[in-house]
Amino acid sequence: MSSIQLNPLKEGLSGNLSVPxxxxxxxxxxxxxxxxxxxxxxxxxLTGEDCLRTVQAFREFGVEIxxxxxxxxxxxxxxxxxxxxTQPINFGNSGTTARLLSGVLAALPHFSTxxxxxxxxxxxxxRVVLPLREMxxxxxxxxxxxxxxxxFEGRELTGATIEMSVxxxxxxxxxxxxxxxxxxxxxxxxKGTTRNHTEMLMSEYGIHIQKEGQKLTIQGNQQPKSSDLxxxxxxxxxxxxxxxxxxxxxxxxxxxxxxxxxTRNGIITALEQMGADIKTEETGRVGHxxxxxxxxxxSKLNGITLxxxxxxxxxDEIPIIALAATQAEGQTVIKDAGELKVxxxxxxxxxxxxxxxxxxxxxxxxxxxxxxxxVNLNGGTVNSYGDxxxxxxxxxxxxxxxxxxxxxxxxxxxxxYPEFFEHFNEIQKxxx
Ligand code: S3P
Numbered sequence: 001m002s003s004i005q006l007n008p009l010k011e012g013l014s015g016n017l018s019v020p021x022x023x024x025x026x027x028x029x030x031x032x033x034x035x036x037x038x039x040x041x042x043x044x045x046l047t048g049e050d051c052l053r054t055v056q057a058f059r060e061f062g063v064e065i066x067x068x069x070x071x072x073x074x075x076x077x078x079x080x081x082x083x084x085x086t087q088p089i090n091f092g093n094s095g096t097t098a099r100l101l102s103g104v105l106a107a108l109p110h111f112s113t114x115x116x117x118x119x120x121x122x123x124x125x126x127r128v129v130l131p132l133r134e135m136x137x138x139x140x141x142x143x144x145x146x147x148x149x150x151x152f153e154g155r156e157l158t159g160a161t162i163e164m165s166v167x168x169x170x171x172x173x174x175x176x177x178x179x180x181x182x183x184x185x186x187x188x189x190x191k192g193t194t195r196n197h198t199e200m201l202m203s204e205y206g207i208h209i210q211k212e213g214q215k216l217t218i219q220g221n222q223q224p225k226s227s228d229l230x231x232x233x234x235x236x237x238x239x240x241x242x243x244x245x246x247x248x249x250x251x252x253x254x255x256x257x258x259x260x261x262x263t264r265n266g267i268i269t270a271l272e273q274m275g276a277d278i279k280t281e282e283t284g285r286v287g288h289x290x291x292x293x294x295x296x297x298x299s300k301l302n303g304i305t306l307x308x309x310x311x312x313x314x315x316d317e318i319p320i321i322a323l324a325a326t327q328a329e330g331q332t333v334i335k336d337a338g339e340l341k342v343x344x345x346x347x348x349x350x351x352x353x354x355x356x357x358x359x360x361x362x363x364x365x366x367x368x369x370x371x372x373x374x375v376n377l378n379g380g381t382v383n384s385y386g387d388x389x390x391x392x393x394x395x396x397x398x399x400x401x402x403x404x405x406x407x408x409x410x411x412x413x414x415x416x417y418p419e420f421f422e423h424f425n426e427i428q429k430x431x432x
Contacts, residue, residue: 001408001409002408002409002410002411003406003407003408003409003410004406004407004410004421005404005405005406005407006395006398006404006405006406006407007398007404008379008398008399008400008401008402008403008404009248009399009400009428011250011428011429011430012245012248012249012250012251012252012298012429013241013244013245013248013251013252013253013399013427013428013429014251014252014253014427014429015253015254015426015427016253016254016255016256017238017241017253017254017255017256017423017426017427018233018255018256018257019233019234019237019238019241019255019258019417019423020044020046020047020048020070020233020234020237020416020417020418020419021044021045021046021070021231021232021233021234022046022197022231022232022233022234022235022236022259023046023048023050023051023096023234023236023237023416024096024169024195024197024264025197025201025231025232025259025289026042026045026046026051026054026231027050027051027054027094027096027097027100028100028173028197028198028201029042029045029072029201029229029231030042030045030051030054030055030058030065030072030074031054031058031100031101031104031177032201032202032204032205032207032224032227033072033074033076033205033224033226033227033229034058034061034063034065034074034076035076035078035079035082035104035223035224036074036076036078036205036223036224036225036226036227037076037077037078037223037224037225037226038076038225038226039073039074039075039076039226040073040074040076040226040227040228040229041071041072041073041074041228041229042071042072042073042074042228042229042230042231043070043071043228043229043230043231044070044230044231044232044233045067045070045071045072045231046070046231046234046416047067047069047070047418048414048415048416048417048418049092049093049094049414049415050092050093050094050096050097050415050416051094053090053091053092053093053094053097054094054096054097054100054101055067055072056089056090057089057091057097057101057114058074060085060086060087060089060112061082061083061084061085061108061110062081062082062083063075063076063077063082074226076224076226078223079108079181079223082108082110083110084110084111084112085110085112088112088113088114088115088149089101089105089112089113089114089115090114090115090116091114091115091116091120091148092116092117092120093116093117093119093120093344093386093412093415094116094120094415095120095123095170095343095344096170098114098116098120098123098125098148099125099127099128099168099170099171099173099174100170100173100174100177100198101114101174102114102125102128102129102132102139102150102152102174103128103132103173103174103175103176103177103178104174104177104178104181105152105154106132106135106137106138106139106152106154106155106157106178107135107137107154107155107156107157107177107178107181107182108154108181109154109155109156110152110154111151111152111153111154112151112152112154113149113150113151113152114148114149114150114152115148115149116148116149118386119344119345119386119387120148121142121147121148121149122147123147123148123342123343124146124147124342125141125145125146125147125148125150126144126145126146127165127166127168127171128170128171128174128175129141129145129146129150131162131164131171131174131175132157132174132175132178134160134162135157135158135159135160135162135175135178135179135182135186136155136156136157136158137152137155137157137178138152138153138155139151139152139153140153156181156182156183157178157181157182157183157220158182158183158184159179159182159183159184159185159186159187159219159220160186160187161186161187161189162175162186162187162188162189163189163191164188164189164190164191165191166191166339167190167191167192167194167311167312167339168194168312168339169194169195169196169197169198169312172188172190172194172198172216173197173198175188176188176198176199176202176209176216176218177198179218179220180202180207180218180220180222180224181220181221181222182220182221183220183221184219184220185217185218185219185220186217186218186220187215187216187217188215188216188218189214189215189216190214190215190216191214192214192309192312193214193263193309193312193313194263194312195261195263195264195312195313196261196263197261197264197289199211199216200261200287200288200289201229201287201288202218202224203288204227204229204287204288205224205225205226205227206224206225206227207222207224208222229286229287230286230287231286232257232258232259232260232286232289232291233255233256233257233258233259233291234258234259234416234417235258235259235260235261235264235265235267235268236264236267236316236317236389236416237416237417237420238255238258238267238294239267239316239317239320239321240320240392240393240395240396240417240420241253241255241396241423241427242255242267242268242271242276242278242294242296243271243320243321243323243324243396244396244399244427245296245297245298246271246274246276246277246278246296246297246298246299246301246324247298247299247301247323247324247327247399247400248298248399248400249298250298250429251296251297251298252295252296252297252298253295253296253427254293254294254295255293255294255295255296256293257283257291257292257293258291258292258293258294259289259290259291260280260282260290260291260292260294261289261290262290263312263313264313265280265313266310266311266313266314266317267314267317267320267321268280268294269310269313269314270304270306270310270314270317270321271296271299271324273304274299274301274302274303274304274324274325274328275299275300275301275302276296276299276301277296277297277298277299278294278295278296278299279294279295279296280292280293280294281293281294281295300329301324301325301327301328301329301373302328302329302330303325303328303329303330303331303332303333303371303372303373304328304332304333305332305333305334305335306318306321306332306333306334306335306337306368307333307334307335307336307368308336311336311337311339312339315337315339315340315343316343316389318334318337318340318347318351319347319350319351319389319390319392319393320389320392320393320396321334322334322351322355322362322369322371322393323355323393323396323397325362325371325373326355326360326361326362326371326373326374326375326377327373327374327375327400328371328373328374329373329374330372330373331370331371331372331373332370332371332372332373333368333370334368334369334370334371335365335367335368336367336368337367337368338366338367338368340368343387343389344386344387344388344389344390344415345385345386345387345390347387347389347390348364348365348368348369349364350383350385350387350390351369351390351393352364352369353383354382354383354390354393354394355371355377355393355397357380357381357382358377358378358379358380358382358397358401358405359375359376359377359378359380360373360375360377361373361375376402377397377400377401377402378401378402378403379398379401379402379403379404379405380401380403380405380406381405381406381407381408382394382395382397382405382406382407382408383408383409384407384408384409384410384412384413385409386409386412387412388412388413388414388415388416388417389416391407391409391410391412391413392413392417392420394407395407395410395413395420395421395424
């Protein structure tokens with residue numbers, strides 16, 4: 001397995017960065033464009049492996065999709081023009097492709113099968129399969145369709161009222177997509193607020209959806225219209241460099257054009273609560289999504305408690321928040337985050353194991369972790385275990401570690417941030 005050795009910084013971080021396009025929005029833009037009638041153009045598309053899985057999945061359904069770097073043109077011919085795939089669909093490492101497309105595959109009148117890589121094959125699919133069955137879906141698969149591979153005997157589904165049992169934007173989105181294609185009305189009742197990019201994009205693609213409290217209502221048999229869309233920068237990618245600047249002395253950076261959707265910006269709230277010197281400026285909207293610039297300087301951080309409704313809003317940022325907490329004065333407690341166990345790795349274990357290997361005072365709990373700081377981190381080894389966000393957490397730790405940090409399997413970072421190491425080097429102040 002490949003590895004890379006990263007040396008501690010001599011000086012701080014400085015400069016401006018534009019992080020790649022948002023992963024959640026890139027997936028969804030492809031889904032709606034591929035189902036749409038008409039040609040859609042997507043710019044600043046995330047070219048990470050996960051989003052390319054969603055592109056490939058729709059090519060298997062006969063949709064013509066052209067990609068030149070971060071520009072994607074999708075020649076949608078409408079839902080009725082899709083063709084039955086002739087081979088199994090490979091979801092790769094992508095949980096978002098797997099969950100969202102389950103809602104689509106179950107509701108299209110085609111037979112299809114799908115599989116994933118070793119990590120995705122361990123992640124729960126019953127969270128989408130069971131509610132989709134309430135709408136009449138015929139899905140079979142390994143361990144009673146709890147796990148991939150799955151087979152979809154696609155058919156017209158019937159709208160239903162579904163109370164979600166997990167706080168998950170992926171499950172909500174799968175049900176809304178299925179509801180959009182089904183016969184009749186579907187109501188999805190959320191357990192708590194999760195990222196709302198699907199709902200935002202539905203308006204962009206001419207789909208009617210209503211929200212009343214925690215209840216989303218969508219009418220079936222809706223055909224998306226084509227749209228042109230620019231994807232905002234991914235705040236989950238920005239999070240790595242925001243924390244990097246906060247914990248590295250002599251740093252000041254600006255991240256431009258990043259998505260600031262209030263259901264996704266919990267990292268900013270967390271850094272503010274930790275006392276970071278951070279400023280956010282909303283500069284406008286792309287489509288319905290707020291976008292802006294975030295600047296941050298080296299900061300004296302304090303420990304905080306993260307729990308409850310804030311957790312879904314920063315779930316993907318917890319690995320890098322844990323690293324920030326190792327440098328904060330006092331205790332940081334992360335709870336209500338049991339969902340971390342079913343991410344690309346069990347992120348409670350992979351964060352605790354790797355940060356402890358670098359000397360952090362961190363312990364796992366049933367639904368999160370407890371970190372005591374500040375602690376000087378040593379050099380050492382961080383194993384990404386194939387999880388992009390764990391690899392990036394380790395790389396950022398190398399900025400402040402007292403010796404070199406070796407990252408095992410850094411290639412996994414391409415899943416969500418192909419330009420990560422370019423940016424990682426770019427913002428280091430050069431000694432003349
Ligand atoms: C995502 C939702 C979250 C998140 C994942 C992307 C999405 O997952 O962790 O990286 O695009 O809807 P859950 O819905 O499982 O919480």
